[in-house]
Structures are given as structure tokens and as C-alpha cells.
């Protein structure tokens with residue numbers, strides 16, 4: 001009896017223990033499944049989180065990189081090195097306006113006046129001028145660049161005005177004759193009006209073209225010229241002639257101080273690749289192994305001056321007391337054919353010479369008489385032709401490389417008038 005009762009007691013205890021053990025095992029199982037689940041979802045969450053963090057990081061990088069680049073550019077512009085500039089006292093420093101200051105001649109004049117220590121304001125409508133020509137001054141405290149067309153009035157305070165704004169290459173000025181006329185007439189009136197208002201001295205960049213196809217050789221300042229008033233060049237030739245007339249009307253009637261430079265053929269770095277004048281055309285053609293295009297027989301003559309000589313002449317004239325017109329040019333005269341051969345040799349090019357039809361009203365002979373400039377300004381050109389040409393060749397070689405890297409090589413422009421509607425009226 002006792003033993004049975006004992007057995008029952010033991011088995012009851014075991015059952016309870018078994019139940020307890022089973023309960024514990026179940027709990028342990030549930031806990032482990034739960035643990036795995038928590039672990040897995042933790043890992044899953046972490047990878048999702050890491051993934052989206054990566055995405056956010058790369059998005060931030062995308063946004064921030066251009067900003068970083070801007071900061072680098074800004075830092076560069078703060079530390080930009082300008083060409084050396086002289087210090088001028090308040091009394092000697094002038095406020096100078098150069099219209100067409102981003103063009104070929106204008107940008108070299110800008111360099112000289114900036115380096116001499118003056119405050120220079122360049123006004124340009126960028127028809128033939130380019131920002132690249134003056135970009136090395138942008139940000140300098142003495143320099144200002146204004147995108148403005150002189151056909152509209154301009155109100156600024158200046159002491160001197162170099163009025164150069166006008167296309168100067170035949171294909172460019174014939175491209176839109178009405179605009180060329182407006183620039184040289186209304187533009188000059190506006191600048192003379194400004195000179196009158198602020199008491200500034202104005203130098204007009206006139207041209208050897210006022211002598212037209214000359215019947216006097218060489219041309220001195222007292223020659224009145226031989227211009228076809230209705231020919232394709234008239235918009236420029238007559239535009240410049242009336243610009244000279246306006247200068248002397250303002251001088252006589254309003255007491256404006258004027259200077260008139262009659263500029264003969266000029267060449268040098270920063271001529272536009274597409275300029276169309278003979279020097280840039282021949283050099284580009286020779287460098288690219290293309291035929292050198294001679295218009296007519298090539299027996300017509302020109303005398304070429306290097307741009308730095310011209311710039312020195314312009315500054316000397318502006319600061320002189322000579323108010324009558326002065327020729328600025330290099331009297332070394334060559335036929336265009338001789339010139340083609342010289343450029344071919346200097347470039348070392350195998351290009352052929354191709355004779356094309358003659359340009360209408362092309363002056364047959366041109367050579368400046370520069371006695372007046374020598375006597376009254378103490379000025380004469382000093383850069384030998386070949387030295388200047390080598391500099392221009394070096395410049396155009398670099399320009400071709402630059403253009404090739406930018407996938408664009410313009411062909412020299414022929415001196416032909418474009419048909420159809422033109423821009424810039």
C-alpha cells in the first residue's frame with residue numbers, strides 16, 4: 001500500500017516536472033525563434049539603412065561637387081594674378097572709356113592703359129569684340145566691362161574717350177551696312193555728346209579708308225580722298241568720313257577736344273579667326289595647308305603695321321595737342337602677292353596660291369605718309385614686319401589648337417556680301 005502510494009507520488013512529481021521541463025523547452029524555443037527574428041530584422045533594417053545612407057551620400061555628393069567647384073573658382077579669382085599695373089597718383093590717373101575695347105585693337109589699348117595705371121571702362125556690344133580679349137582684367141579694381149551698344153546713349157563720368165567701336169574688316173562691315181552706318185554716325189554722335197557733357201577729350205579711330213581708292217600716293221592727311229559713296233565699302237568709308245566731320249563740328253561749335261587717328265592696315269594677336277582680313281586669312285590658310293586666296297592679280301599694295309605700334313601712336317596722339325587728323329601706319333609697302341609668299345615662307349607651308357575674283361572698289365595702292373606723326377608726336381612704328389608676323393603666326397597656331405580642342409575650326413571668311421536679311425539692325 002505504502003509502496004503504491006509512494007509510486008503514485010513519484011510519478012505525479014515526474015509528470016509535473018515533465019510538464020515544467022516541456023514548458024521550459026517551449027519557452028526556450030519561442031525565445032530562440034523570436035531572437036532569430038529580431039536579429040534578422042535588425043540586420044535587414046541595417047542593410048536598408050546602409051543602402052539609403054549610401055544613396056543619400058551620393059546624392060549629397062552630386063549637389064555639393066558643383067558648389068565645391070564654384071568655391072574653387074572663387075578662391076582662384078580672389079588670388080588671380082593680373083598683369084603688373086603701375087601706381088598712378090590721383091592727379092595723374094585718368095578715367096578712360098574705350099568703346100570697342102574688347103575688340104582686336106581695343107583690347108591691346110586696354111592692356112596698355114591698364115598697365116599704365118589708369119581706370120579703364122570698356123564698352124562693347126560683342127559683335128566683333130570678345131570677352132576673352134579682356135578676361136585677364138575682369139575683377140581688377142581699375143577695370144570695368146560694360147555690354148553696351150554705342151548706338152544707344154551712355155551716361156558715365158570719364159576724362160578721355162577712345163572711340164573705336166565699329167567693325168573694321170570689310171566682310172564684317174559689309175555684313176550689315178545699315179548697322180555699320182548707325183554705329184559710325186549715331187554711335188559717334190552719342191560719344192561726342194558724352195564728351196561734351198562731361199568735358200572729356202575724344203579720340204576717333206578713323207581709317208585710311210577715308211582716302212578710298214587713292215589717286216595720290218603715299219597718302220598724306222591733306223588728301224581729300226577718292227571714295228565711291230554708293231559702293232559696298234561706303235557704309236564704312238563714308239561712315240568714318242562723316243564721323244570725322246562730326247568731331248570737327250563738335251570741336252568748333254561746342255569746344256569739345258577731339259583727336260582723329262587715320263589708322264592704316266594693322267595686324268597682330270587677337271584678330272578674330274573669322275575676321276576675313278588678309279593677314280588672318282593668309283596665316284590661317286597657310287597653317288591649315290589650304291590655298292592662300294589672293295583677290296584679283298595680287299598687284300594691289302598695302303603697308304602693314306603691328307598692333308603695339310598703333311597702340312603707342314593712339315596714346316601719343318590722345319595726349320598731344322594735335323587736333324587735326326594724323327595718319328598712323330607703317331609705310332613699308334608690299335603687293336598682296338608678295339605678302340602671300342612671305343607668310344607661306346614664315347609658316348613653312350606647302351599651300352598653293354589661288355587667284356580669286358577682285359573685290360569691288362578694292363583700293364589699288366595704299367601707303368601712309370607719316371611725316372606728321374613723326375614730327376608732331378615723335379612717333380613711328382618700330383616693330384619689323386617679319387617679327388610682327390611671327391607673333392601673329394604663333395597666336396593663330398595656338399588658336400587653332402584651342403579650337404581643335406573645342407571641336408570647332410572656323411574657315412576664313414571670304415570678302416563677299418551676304419545675301420538675305422541680316423542681324424543687328
Ligand SMILES: O=C(O)[C@H]1O[C@H](OP(=O)(O)OP(=O)(O)OC[C@H]2O[C@@H](n3ccc(=O)[nH]c3=O)[C@H](O)[C@@H]2O)[C@H](O)[C@@H](O)[C@@H]1O
Nearest residue numbers: 168207209263264265266277278281293294295300359362
Ligand atoms: O586692316 C586694316 O586695318 C584695314 O582693313 C581694311 O582694309 P583692307 O586694306 O581692304 O583690308 P584687307 O581685307 O585685309 O585687304 C587687304 C588686301 O588684301 C586682299 N585680300 C584680302 C583677303 C584675302 O583673303 N585675300 C586678299 O587678296 C584685299 O582684296 C585687299 O586688296 C579696312 O577697310 C580698313 O578700315 C582697315 O583699316
